[in-house]
Amino acid sequence: MSTDAQAPEKPARIGETRGERLRRVLSSRAASVAALIIAILWTIPTFGLFISSFRPEDDIRESGWWTFFTDPSFTLDTYNYVLYSDSQGGGLIRNLINTIVITIPGVLIPVAFAAMAAYALSWIDFKGRNLLYISIFALQVVPLQMALIPLLSFFSTGLHIGSVPITPEWNLDGVNTIVQVWIAHSIFGLPLAIFLLHNFMRELPSDVMEAARIDGASHSQIFRKVVLPLVTPALASIGIFQFLWVWNDFLVGRTFAPGEATRPLTAVLGDMAGTWGFGWTRLPAAAFIAIIVPLVVFLLLQRYFVRGLLAGSVKG
């Protein structure tokens, strides 16, 4: 991102009357104020929740977060309770671990498979390449809702044609159902990842490839030693995309690992928020545990994320 920031007030232009200058400065001020208002409006809701998460539960029940500034009271008890308590509404550490265990393969698998597929689609000549690429591109917009019921039955009862079984049932239970979530996330992440990586790989200079070919490098060597190092920034941005998507996902985790023991953090939070019943005063702290990790990753690696966004949207 370039930030060629100019000074907001430019020097007076030649031939400009005082009235014109005044109007220009005023409209620049108005723009500043408008931008500031939007920025504040956008930040306040998150800020409020952040403050709430450190207030005692009784205070949260009685008054809004802004009273914190006139009547400050601070506690980490709620965080402690939601993470480690064995009582109802606690023990979210288990769900946090679920989220971590789901996220790591949920990012690595699709990015690795997408990189391989994107290489084949951009640098190996074979018949039907364009058709295959267009088909994968089009799959990007098949809503994952289309896939939920059949994919779930694929795992639980296997594939059948009539009564002839094609694939067996998977019979996963307990913690192991997380494997289904890995696979589901990998599938749903592939089309976008392939599309973005294909965009990056296609741009690589073809003389580099040809030079490597002439030196006798095979496709798998070129992929490993030439292409992967060159597209590392792209891999990073796609990895961040997928990370945010998987970590923040609610529907896929809830559908493919519905058990009490395997639910990711967002699934617990979503259901807590949906019912708004017992323990809603602990929601700010619980929500912040889920929010803080992606937010930090997002802020630190924003550059890569933005690059991926721009490659995916402006060019595509």
Added chain:
Amino acid sequence: MDISDYTDRFGLLAVGLVAFLAILMALYGLAELASRRDRSRAVAFVFLAPAVLFLLVGLVYPAVRTVIMSFFSGDGSEFVGLDNYAWAVSDPDALQILVNTALWIVIVPLLSTALGLLYAVLIDGRRGERVFKALVFLPMGISFVGAAIIWKFVYQYDASGDQIGLLNQLLVWLGADPVNWLTESPWNNFLLMVVLIWIEVGFATVVLSAALKGVPNEIVEAARIDGASPAEIFWNVTVPSIRSAIVVVAVTVFIATLKLFDIVRAMTGGHYDTDVLAHNMVEQAFRLNNDGRGATMAVLLFLLVVPVVIYQVRNMRRQELEAR
């Protein structure tokens, strides 16, 4: 908390990662073998096999199966023709869902794109542009569920006494009575949309602000020297130059809006006349156990996306032709 809570899960993670590595090594080995014999078709096959297999099993087959299921009864036992579709366009509850969805997919992309463009123009070249951008971009990193919780606290309602929700406290400060925002149909729909707009404006700002930097300064200067007002420059120079970026932003937000499930689920659960297609699909299939109707809702979702796919593919083709 038992120690087994940790070992179970991290053990699974370790096994999964090792298995994944083994598969990758095997694939590379195969690709290497095929490469040595100089058979690019075989190499392409090895490189594409995992992705294509996943997509076939996880998207193509399910999509076909879902379309078929939409012609069958709730438990899948009986062929019912177009009954599910007739239900979707005649039942009052289902109609409410379609109307809500239509409102969402018009209002959210429109407002997100417009606000994002406005903000991008306001902060373009301003001191502290990065900070301004980051503040509005931040919600992009927050999950829909997290955003729903954040906003549920903003909208919260207490019948009497001190308000906990900021919006109602503002009303009270202004001397009005607090409102139970999330149950007031149809306005609650717009309050849910605010949450998604809050998230998507950051996306629109970042993409459009990058596009603005690509508008050649000479054109803007030339227009200014010709005496065009800032508004004229904006509508006649800036907007046409970044038209394709605007379209892409609107389309992306449109698709995200159509697939939206989490915000409705976490804020109202689809009650109080706020249900939308993507949420009702899950309700039908997994809570009411009516696979036929769930599948029908999914197919309707897909049908709404199809024109966008066609448009995008044509765009891509045209750009490829131009690049040649």
